[in-house]
Each structure stands twice: as C-alpha cells, then as structure tokens.
Amino acid sequence: MGSGKEYKIPVINFSEENLKPGSDSWILTSKQVRYALEEYGCFEVTYHRFTLQLHNSIFGATKDFFDLPKEIKMRKTSDRPGALGYVEANPTAPFCKSTVCETIGIDDPTTIEGAGHFTNIMWPQGNDSFRENLHSFSKLVAELYETTVKMVFESYGVQDQGLLDSFKESTFHLFRFFKYKALQKNEVDVLGAHTDCSFISLLHQHQVKGLHIKTKDGQWIDAKPSPSSFLVLAGDLLMAWSNDRVHACEHDVIIEENKDRYSIVLFTFIKGVIHVPKELVDDEHPLRYKPIDCFGYEVFCSSKGSRKFACRVKDFCGI
Numbered sequence: 001m002g003s004g005k006e007y008k009i010p011v012i013n014f015s016e017e018n019l020k021p022g023s024d025s026w027i028l029t030s031k032q033v034r035y036a037l038e039e040y041g042c043f044e045v046t047y048h049r050f051t052l053q054l055h056n057s058i059f060g061a062t063k064d065f066f067d068l069p070k071e072i073k074m075r076k077t078s079d080r081p082g083a084l085g086y087v088e089a090n091p092t093a094p095f096c097k098s099t100v101c102e103t104i105g106i107d108d109p110t111t112i113e114g115a116g117h118f119t120n121i122m123w124p125q126g127n128d129s130f131r132e133n134l135h136s137f138s139k140l141v142a143e144l145y146e147t148t149v150k151m152v153f154e155s156y157g158v159q160d161q162g163l164l165d166s167f168k169e170s171t172f173h174l175f176r177f178f179k180y181k182a183l184q185k186n187e188v189d190v191l192g193a194h195t196d197c198s199f200i201s202l203l204h205q206h207q208v209k210g211l212h213i214k215t216k217d218g219q220w221i222d223a224k225p226s227p228s229s230f231l232v233l234a235g236d237l238l239m240a241w242s243n244d245r246v247h248a249c250e251h252d253v254i255i256e257e258n259k260d261r262y263s264i265v266l267f268t269f270i271k272g273v274i275h276v277p278k279e280l281v282d283d284e285h286p287l288r289y290k291p292i293d294c295f296g297y298e299v300f301c302s303s304k305g306s307r308k309f310a311c312r313v314k315d316f317c318g319i
C-alpha cells in the first residue's frame, strides 16, 4: 500500500537526563523533536514525572464531570469570544461530528484561579479533589508543552530568549475532556479528519483506542492509548510559525469498541499576534505567512462551519 513504508509514531523520552538544557542529550532530544514534527507532525512523549496515579486520578475526575446532570454540564464557564463550553454529539456541528461524543472546554486550568473558577461553577458546594486533579494534571502537561517549545526554538536556531519568554508568558491553555459513549455492536463512529487550530495539542487517551494519525504520504496509523505517555500534535499555528517546516498533524478519532472512551486534550494558543521568526526565512524558504492573530484564527476556524476546511491557516494569513 502507498510507498510500502512501515510507519510508527516516533516515541521520545523526556527523562530527567534528556531535559538538562545544553547537555548532549538535550540537544539530541531536541533534534528528535524537530524531526518528528517535520516528518509526522507529532510524537509520543514519555515523561518521568507522569505517574499511573495521575493518569487514574485525572480520568476519575473526567468521569465525575460527565456523570453530572446535563443542565449543570451546560453552565457557561467562559466569556472569551469563540469559547465553546459543553458540546454534545451533533453531526451537523462544526466542532463535533461524532454521534456519541460529548466534550467540555476549560479555560486556563493551569492556574489555581482557572481551575477553581470552573470547579465552583460545576460544584458550587466545592469539589477539592476535582480542582486539585485538574490543576496538577494540566500543570504537568503544560511543562511538556514548554519543553517542546524550547526545543523547537533551539533546534531552529531561534535564540532570542525574549521571544521564547514572551511565548511562554502569552500561552493560553484550553483543556478539553472528551467522552465517547459505548457503541452498540457493529457500529463505527467517526469524529472527522482535521488538523487542530492550536499551536500545539497534547493528547492523552484512556484504554479504549480510537485516535488515528495521517502520515505525509496519506497512510493512517493508529495512536494506541498508553497510561504513561502523551501525544504531542503540531497544530496549524505551529505550522505557520515554522514557515511550513513543521507539518500540521491531520488526525481523526474512529471508535469501534462497545466501551466508553475517554480522552483529554490540552490545546495551547498564544495570546496576541505571532510571526514567522527571521531565522526561518531565507531564499529557499521565502516568507509564507503574515503575522497571525491567534485568537482571531480560532474564531475564524469555528465560524467556518466545517472542520475539514482545507488548509484554513493559509486562507487566514497565507502570503
């Protein structure tokens, strides 16, 4: 089939040793990250600080949320333009084509205030364990994001520490829990192939498989769930920032099992405008994108009516 090449999503270990900036193993790991993002638009990352206990407690919290009555889940939690809170299976909705999926968006879960704000709306009487799980888990995933960004900057020779710091300070985190209700036998449910409009998305699945990744030459490969790893996916904004060096990862969720499937995604955006760094523009790679208003792009994507809109980022800000 295709080129006959056997594809496997690259696995990269963010061990303590590999994460010492400047060390040989840091440089090697950064090269692996860049290669994976350019060739696959994604990689699987194992992280020494991520324990089985954290995996179990965050999915416990996810289930607690979805067990709430629908009228509570539907409460408004954000005034941000373009924010989508609770979304239920609706094959005509731009965001959720699946017939069995429900999902909730949580703004800013890495701050105590953000985690507390969401928790208090859903549980006005308080739910300390939910708030704690949400906050500690999302902070850990944000560490993976920050390390990935630092490695990407360095591996492209973007040395401006001010630029890196301002990226870090202006990152906006949007967390999403997903539940796909168990299917009846012989049914198949599909979310719809798409790339994310984020800068980077970090995804974690619970037991039931479903995520598929499309390779550059059009083959689909399974991204199997693992309790100890995350998938790091390049979104449209990273592709644009890299002046098309990084490949935005096209993916889909296809469910074939008659068990509930849970997944969690941390979508990261940059508040404000980003531009292609000068280090990534040369004769071979002329500038392909105008400066990008990241939230404007998110609103543009959700207003398009379809997640399949081809190469949305080029329509939004391509040159």
Ligand SMILES: O=C(O)CCC(=O)C(=O)O
Binding pocket: 178, 196, 203, 205, 211, 251, 253, 263, 264, 265
């Ligand atoms: O449920 C999943 O595993 C992924 C969901 C997804 O790709 C998305 O919402 O962008």
Ligand SMILES: [Fe+2]
Binding pocket: 194, 195, 196, 251
């Ligand atoms: Fe996605």
